[in-house]
Amino acid sequence: MDPDSMRTGVRVPHGGDPDPTVLDFSANTNPDAPAGVEAVYERALEESRRYPDDEYPAFRAAAAEFVGCDRASVIPAPGGLAAIRLATEFSLEPGDEAVVPYPSFGEYAREVRLQGAKPRFVRYDDVCDLGPSVLEAASLAIVCTPNNPTGDAVALDDLEGLADRCATAGTTLLVDEAFLGFTDLPSAVGLERENVIVARSLTKLFGLPGLRAGFAVACGEQREALETARRSWSLGVPAARVGAYCLRRDEFVRETRERTARERDRLREALERRFDVHSADAPYLLCGVGEDDDRTVESVLEEASREGIVVRDARTFRGLDSHIRVAVKDREANDRLLAALNVSDSKASEEGE
CATH class of the missing domain: 3.90.1150.10 (Aspartate Aminotransferase, domain 1)
Incomplete structure (x- = not known):
């Protein structure tokens, strides 16, 4: 930063x-949370007298099954915003440019600026149509699906095309899927592109925003870098236990x-x-x-x-x-x-x- x-x-x-x-x-x-979370939290609170297992095996497994990826690709984070920050820290250096959609989540531009980079604002519904002239100048491009506040989801085919053009341009694509769990639409993790990072939030879908639990999904060298850079004990025991429980409540x-x-x-x-x-x-x-x-x-x-x-x-x-x-x-x-x-x-x- x-x-x-x-x-x-x-x-x-x-x-x-x-x-x-x-x-x-x-x-x-x-407005609702899954039945049984109170008991899971109470048991986890007793376990909180020890540090968490920093590998988070149960949480990674539940998250991987939920979005359809390999469990090794899951990087635990205390909320979707923490995953977004990790992605911007990895992708940007001072002076870089990042494609930021608008109107959209205000934290994108803030996180870009905190890295000393410059946001290039693009209408949210034009981002997937960007060509080489814009992408080659950007180290990072951001897509929110469904977009906040408009609510439009992006078709996976459109994301795939953008991911391919970003790869050619040497640009990281960050896909924020904070609200995708409210739909039955497929996640961008299925693209399995090494230049794509997906950020997920648990606590909106499961009605527990104060719990602060989420994760990023990446593969290849990006996955290795994010896993190395994430904070140790990045989830508290209650967040990890309740998060894993909720993700299995089909x-x-x-x-x-x-x-x-x-x-x-x-x-x-x-x-x-x-x-x-x-x-x-x-x-x-x-x-x-x-x-x-x-x-x-x-x-x-x-x-x-x-x-x-x-x-x-x-x-x-x-x-x-x-x-x-x-x-x-x-x-x-x-x-x-x-x-x-x-x-x-x-x-x-x-x-x-």
Whole structure:
């Protein structure tokens, strides 16, 4: 990490409200967690009197089975963001350039800058079409799938084409799959390219964002470098034990995906009566508010706040100037959101007739 960049860098805004009394739609986490995690955590807490096994065999095995890779390719990390930092530390030196999508996760540009490198911002839906003139100048290219905050997933064929062009250009491709687990889409780990690093987050899918567990997947020389560079004891015992347990809860994952798709469709149909809603594959929806005398982003945030609900002010994302983002939760919570935003659910009304 570049010391000068550390001195001049700034933190970026995120969703998530620490107030337990509000209904938080600003953070895109599962409202449920797998049954049994409390008991697993309690046992792990007793084991925490000793250092973790730094090889993390159970965690690596569960992660490898979940995404479909060799267990040796899994690099444990305390959250997906830690995996992203490890990838940028490996790929970038001061003065380098990195392709950063926008609007997208704000930490990408921050992590690039912390290495003393320069972000080259490219529309998120144009990144997979980049050619040699851009890629040859970049040491790193980043793709988020599904993209945050728009929710679009990238087709694996498109990622494969980009990975091939990055390889020719000598560019590392970082694929952030923080929300891919909410879908049944295949992971980029299946490309098995030595220039591709995949970052995964566990805790969004399993409703435990405070646990901080995730991993990177890489192969070849990149895998060796990341494994060498990762911090010793990179996961605490509770995070490793609970993470491995959650990754094997196939029925929970299936039910989560089905509920998310069903509720996302219902929310989108209702919200479209008032907002310009972006179609998504993710557990969140980006809503264009528009600006007029009667409705602004501030007024919508205030409407929700009066009902004890927090939604994300998406103007903090580069390129967005009149948007909010709302998470997809369970039916009861989603109904509260719709009521707070003065939007009726026609399906619910018809069922009540």
